[in-house]
Amino acid sequence: MKNYLFIILFCVSINAFSQNYLFFNPSSKKLFGTTPVVTSTCNLSFDSVVVSGSDTTYYNFFGVNSMQIQADTCGFWGGPYCNPQNQPTWIGQKIEHTLSGLYRFFNLANDTLTFAMNINVGDTSLFYANASERFTIIYDYADTISVLGNNDSAHFYRIWHTDNAGTPIVSPLHQQTIIVAKQWGLVNFFRIDSFPQVEQPLALLGNVSPNGGMNAITSEMIYDYQPGDEEQYHLYQNCIQPCPPWLQYDEYEKYLFLSRNLTIDSLIYTVQRTRFSAGDILAITDTFVIAYFRHDTIATIPFELYDGKNRSLTYNDYCGQYYWTYNIYDPFQNVYCASENCWGSFDIGCCPNAHTSLIKYIPGIGLYRYQYNSIQFFAGNTYGAENIIYFKKNGIPCGTEQVVGIETPLNALQDISIFPNPSTDGIFSIDLSSSHLNNFFIDVYDIMGNKLYETSATALSNTHHLYLDKFSSGIYILRLVSNSATYMQKLIISR
Numbered sequence: 001m002k003n004y005l006f007i008i009l010f011c012v013s014i015n016a017f018s019q020n021y022l023f024f025n026p027s028s029k030k031l032f033g034t035t036p037v038v039t040s041t042c043n044l045s046f047d048s049v050v051v052s053g054s055d056t057t058y059y060n061f062f063g064v065n066s067m068q069i070q071a072d073t074c075g076f077w078g079g080p081y082c083n084p085q086n087q088p089t090w091i092g093q094k095i096e097h098t099l100s101g102l103y104r105f106f107n108l109a110n111d112t113l114t115f116a117m118n119i120n121v122g123d124t125s126l127f128y129a130n131a132s133e134r135f136t137i138i139y140d141y142a143d144t145i146s147v148l149g150n151n152d153s154a155h156f157y158r159i160w161h162t163d164n165a166g167t168p169i170v171s172p173l174h175q176q177t178i179i180v181a182k183q184w185g186l187v188n189f190f191r192i193d194s195f196p197q198v199e200q201p202l203a204l205l206g207n208v209s210p211n212g213g214m215n216a217i218t219s220e221m222i223y224d225y226q227p228g229d230e231e232q233y234h235l236y237q238n239c240i241q242p243c244p245p246w247l248q249y250d251e252y253e254k255y256l257f258l259s260r261n262l263t264i265d266s267l268i269y270t271v272q273r274t275r276f277s278a279g280d281i282l283a284i285t286d287t288f289v290i291a292y293f294r295h296d297t298i299a300t301i302p303f304e305l306y307d308g309k310n311r312s313l314t315y316n317d318y319c320g321q322y323y324w325t326y327n328i329y330d331p332f333q334n335v336y337c338a339s340e341n342c343w344g345s346f347d348i349g350c351c352p353n354a355h356t357s358l359i360k361y362i363p364g365i366g367l368y369r370y371q372y373n374s375i376q377f378f379a380g381n382t383y384g385a386e387n388i389i390y391f392k393k394n395g396i397p398c399g400t401e402q403v404v405g406i407e408t409p410l411n412a413l414q415d416i417s418i419f420p421n422p423s424t425d426g427i428f429s430i431d432l433s434s435s436h437l438n439n440f441f442i443d444v445y446d447i448m449g450n451k452l453y454e455t456s457a458t459a460l461s462n463t464h465h466l467y468l469d470k471f472s473s474g475i476y477i478l479r480l481v482s483n484s485a486t487y488m489q490k491l492i493i494s495r
Contacts, residue, residue: 021117021155023095023103024058024185031206031213031301032189033313058095109194117155117180124160128195133169135196136160137178145181147204147213154181159190176201184212205313206301214313214363215301217326220294221363223267225257230392231366232401236278237384250278252402254390258287267292299326299361318365318391319398326361365391416480422492426469430480433462440482444468444491452476468493 050057096104101118116125119139128135137157145154161174168174173196179188184207191200206215225231232254239247253275261268268291276283301313316325360368369386390399417431444453444466452471457464468476468491476491 021180021182022101022185023097023115023117023180029206029208029215030186030204031215031313032202033205033315054099056097058097105192107192107195109197111195113192113195117157129164130196132163133196134162134164135173136162145179145187147184147187147207150212152181152183152212154179154187172201181212183210187212214324214326216297217299217301217361217363218294219292219296219298220267222298222361222366223292224364225260225269226394227257227259228392228395229257230390230397231255231257231388232390232399234385234387234389234402239383252276252278254401265294267294299328301326316362318362319396321393321396321398323362323364328359328361329357362388364393416487418478418489418491421489422494423468424493424495426467426471426493426495428466428468428491430464430466431462432464437482440480442466443479443481445477445479446474 094106096106101116103115103117105113105115107113111128113128115127115137119125119137121139121141124136124138126134126136136159138160140156140158142153142155145152157178157180159173159176159178161169161171163169173190176190177188178190179186181187184204187204189202191202204213206213208215232252234252236250237248238250253273256272256274257269258272259270268289270287271290272285272287274283274285301311310329312327314325314327315322357369362368366388367386368388388399390397390401392398418428419431421428439456439458441456442454443451445451453468466478471493473493473495476493478489478491480487
């Protein structure tokens, strides 16, 4: 069974496509994925179109083949091995279409599937039959559809799978939908390379000219936030071998989006940011403006390089909310070698695996990147991440929030409360009644991290009094440590 599927065509006079609701737009490229949840994607295209009288023939071609070839002249840029761009990948010989609306698919098994898409609502048309089974399409209705915000009108067909006596056969294709849109052409279909053995429904993910699905990812798609949305990143980097301190960090940043301003060319947000480094007592909170150019292209889905594995689109469930996710896994730095007409790894001699990364672009949520290794000639391998560990979208939280700064102590003590807080006289009472502490230490810091007060005590009563009556009005940080557990809290003196 082939790993790659089919469909995408081009280069023919628009006069040959005078009818509406055809399978293929003359200048389109397409990506399809298995449904209902996209677990894999496939690059579908046609290399050439030949018009003869009223008939049009599409010759499938294009797409990255799984077989590698050795590059002869591309040593540095080509690999030495790379994936060729000149191998057919899908269904065999060709697809034929007539202006009467009849399509014939010639698949790898030399069977012919015939589709008459110009039938009326309620009519049926047989497209495949053998000695034991029959596949028929029923034209159900016409409606408007939207793919990632792009609208088009479409015809909806349904597959009816039966034995030759007309008894329905329960199969992956029975009752599946075929959708043909007016501008985009084929939107929902199924794998057909070894039909009927291959019965995988497909759904449109990307389409170019006209624009439909997801074929280019822009800043406006990725960074589409609303006031009240939240997001928290964990950013870290370290080295496998010893390396300079400036190459090492471990920190958290949390964004709260306060306002959104949409201009002709930009998305502008006012953001409250809270950030701290792991191990720090204090967090730094500030408010700033961040802008994204709406039309910046972050990624264009590379049809020529798309294989559904190293590059894929998936429709993922994030805590009950579904978002498209563009996944890029690069075991090598892929580069194009023009003289060999292929894509291959960036070969730097002793270190062929110069870069390994998994990047996720999630429209409306942001960029998620983790575990990358890059060669630092002076420092050895580095590894790090830029992980989205928590976000709140449409009021729904997802992930585990690492509350920043003093509010997120490790091994935190429980069942401790401080009152009054704020205090008007600088005297605080620490309720220990439920903590069962025996010995503990208390430190108090100002907001710059300077230690101002320290004491140790044995919990002989349920309440410990902290006398900061000589402190001026302001915000202070209390740290209470018992054994290896820590409790931290803000103290406010307001006179």
